[in-house]
Amino acid sequence: xxxxxxxxxxxxxxxxxxxxxxxxxxxxxxxxxxxxxxxxxxxxxxxxxxxxxxxxxxxxxxxxxxxxxxxxxxxxxxxxxxxxxxxxxxxxxxxxxxxxxxxxxxxxxxxxxxxxxxxxxxxxxxxxxxxxxxxxxxxxxxxxxxxxxxxxxxxxxxxxxxxxxxxxxxxxxxxxxxxxxxxxxxxxxxxxxxxxxxxxxxxxxxxxxxxxxxxxxxxxxxxxxxxxxxxxxxxxxxxxxxxxxxxxxxxxxxxxxxxxxxxxxxxxxxxxxxxxxxxxxxxxxxxxxxxxxxxxxxxxxxxxxxxxxxxxxxxxxxxxxxxxxxxxxxxxxxxxxxxxxxxxxxxxxxxxxxxxxxxxxxxxxxxxxxxxxxxxx
Numbered sequence: 001x002x003x004x005x006x007x008x009x010x011x012x013x014x015x016x017x018x019x020x021x022x023x024x025x026x027x028x029x030x031x032x033x034x035x036x037x038x039x040x041x042x043x044x045x046x047x048x049x050x051x052x053x054x055x056x057x058x059x060x061x062x063x064x065x066x067x068x069x070x071x072x073x074x075x076x077x078x079x080x081x082x083x084x085x086x087x088x089x090x091x092x093x094x095x096x097x098x099x100x101x102x103x104x105x106x107x108x109x110x111x112x113x114x115x116x117x118x119x120x121x122x123x124x125x126x127x128x129x130x131x132x133x134x135x136x137x138x139x140x141x142x143x144x145x146x147x148x149x150x151x152x153x154x155x156x157x158x159x160x161x162x163x164x165x166x167x168x169x170x171x172x173x174x175x176x177x178x179x180x181x182x183x184x185x186x187x188x189x190x191x192x193x194x195x196x197x198x199x200x201x202x203x204x205x206x207x208x209x210x211x212x213x214x215x216x217x218x219x220x221x222x223x224x225x226x227x228x229x230x231x232x233x234x235x236x237x238x239x240x241x242x243x244x245x246x247x248x249x250x251x252x253x254x255x256x257x258x259x260x261x262x263x264x265x266x267x268x269x270x271x272x273x274x275x276x277x278x279x280x281x282x283x284x285x286x287x288x289x290x291x292x293x294x295x296x297x298x299x300x301x302x303x304x305x306x307x308x309x310x311x312x313x314x315x316x317x318x319x320x321x322x323x324x325x326x327x328x329x330x331x332x333x334x335x336x337x338x339x340x341x342x343x344x345x346x347x348x349x350x351x352x353x354x355x356x357x358x359x360x361x362x363x364x365x366x367x368x369x370x371x372x373x374x375x376x377x
Contacts, residue, residue, distance in 0.1 A: 067375050082294050082295075087289040100210065120215060145170070224277050227274060237295060310366050335371065337359075
């Protein structure tokens with residue numbers, strides 16, 4: 001009845017004000033000062049009634065509240081450190097020639113799969129092949145001379161110096177052939193590993209030289225995410241630590257593990273680097289993609305956890321939650337319970353003390369209740 005009376009008074013007061021606006025305009029036009037003063041007195045009396053009714057309503061304490069609760073139980077709790085990283089691979093390189101000359105042939109094109117050792121391109125040897133053939137002929141003659149000289153020396157025929165000279169000549173010719181063949185092999189460009197040709201930069205007939213890129217080859221089978229984390233996590237992150245990797249561009253999440261932890265701290269930002277191995281079974285990962293990492297740095301296999309939103313703090317800085325005390329399955333009494341909080345992860349916070357398994361913690365409606373209030377579910 002008090003609420004209805006207040007609403008009625010407010011409604012009548014609003015209607016009265018609307019009517020008064022018109023009548024006051026009329027009084028002003030007639031310059032009826034006495035009438036205006038009388039109307040002011042009447043309005044002030046009505047406003048006092050509204051203030052009185054409002055004060056009574058605000059002084060009325062709500063004795064019951066409809067809430068929801070969460071039953072505390074021991075559960076697995078993981079705390080994460082979130083950092084930004086970048087997708088990378090060790091096998092993403094530009095192939096450079098080791099020999100100067102005209103590009104005689106390009107045997108691959110962009111998008112082509114190649115295997116390790118496959119011939120990608122050939123460079124004109126500029127007559128080096130003929131020089132190798134000539135050196136091989138000279139080496140064969142030097143070997144024959146040495147073998148004959150050795151047979152004579154074994155029979156004590158000839159001088160030792162002749163034998164040694166023949167041996168030295170043979171060895172020198174063989175080394176010359178090996179060097180020439182190694183130089184000739186540089187005219188053939190081969191794939192350093194199995195992968196895919198991502199880009200071809202050289203064309204047939206083009207003059208190339210060492211330091212000039214010919215093509216890019218990428219292998220996406222061995223992908224990882226690299227990032228840096230603050231030095232405060234030294235000792236918490238180890239090889240094998242599970243990591244959740246999220247790529248917003250793909251709207252996908254991958255489960256990986258730390259495969260390498262740097263031993264050096266960067267003095268500029270007091271951080272150290274880590275690498276997280278990520279499976280690329282669907283072949284969607286690409287080098288330089290941006291990734292978000294959630295790294296597990298703390299785990300409790302039997303923790304007391306509550307929603308972070310139910311934890312409140314009083315004027316003294318004490319954190320507390322409301323627990324349902326007594327009652328039955330449909331009702332109870334609100335009890336203010338001080339708690340000691342631990343780590344938070346997402347919308348969950350670990351409670352170190354103050355709660356036990358089976359306690360009913362108020363969740364929805366927690367901001368509208370007070371100590372001793374009757375609760376309904």
